[in-house]
Amino acid sequence: MAQPLKLYFIRHGIAEERQPHLPDQQRALTPKGRQKTQKVAQRLQILGINFEYLQTSPLVRARQTAEILQHQGLVKAIHVSDLLSPEGNWQDWLKWLQDWRTQGLTHLALVGHEPHLSTWAEILVWGQPCQQLVLKKAGMIGLLLPEHHNPIGQSTLFWLTAPKLLL
């Protein structure tokens, strides 16, 4: 039996535009993206949010977002995982989650990309993806997963916010 889990999905901040000689995975946060993400992190700290485990996509813009959250003291360590890259898939991540939950931890954050994050949130809450959640860059989703091992269609949504509605 797992504990109820607070699961936060955080989208990376505003990143450099795509360019011919810049691989997508190397695109970094822009100065504005870094600044806004920093403000979001400060606000989360003021709100008393913290994570026991943070998993991030390996792409530079996601890792930089995760590092900003870490430097603000929201989490001790960050864990880079290919499961959260744009090529990662829901089934593999779900398997990871089920193993991870056996530890009994209760506050997990993911830093990654759209449309993955909002799609996964919809599957957890409504059992299927509908693409009706608007997750802005540096925005977040908060879900509560129930105490048992199958959270699909059984989780509740308690938070969805864009940075501009948080700052």
Added chain:
Amino acid sequence: MAQPLKLYFIRHGIAEERQPHLPDQQRALTPKGRQKTQKVAQRLQILGINFEYLQTSPLVRARQTAEILQHQGLVKAIHVSDLLSPEGNWQDWLKWLQDWRTQGLTHLALVGHEPHLSTWAEILVWGQPCQQLVLKKAGMIGLLLPEHHNPIGQSTLFWLTAPKLLL
């Protein structure tokens, strides 16, 4: 053709407990409920939120919540409607909405009760009620309804927050 519509659902603040000789519709906000609702209203103002029209349930706790929003300058007038009382029903309100939208206004707020508000939001976004949205007292939901007249299952969710995640 209607304009796209930002629709905010706001749940009344914390109210007096049910008591034998106090009719439910007379239950007022507690001092704590009033104070927290006031803080939410101030925060909404700082975020630049405002409404062109606000419709409230006739119950005292909802009207008082609406008045706090009005006094904070978020809306000019408040409109009391039985459609938003606990006895109001979705189909009647939807008919009202369709008429109201012919004016072309784009920012509408409802102040009312659970489980109505989160259920109606779910119908607009996912086409059916699932009771998976957590709407706390003085919390809010933000939806974007598309430009045409049938918003059911066609609206997007851009905001869901509890007061404690806003203040």
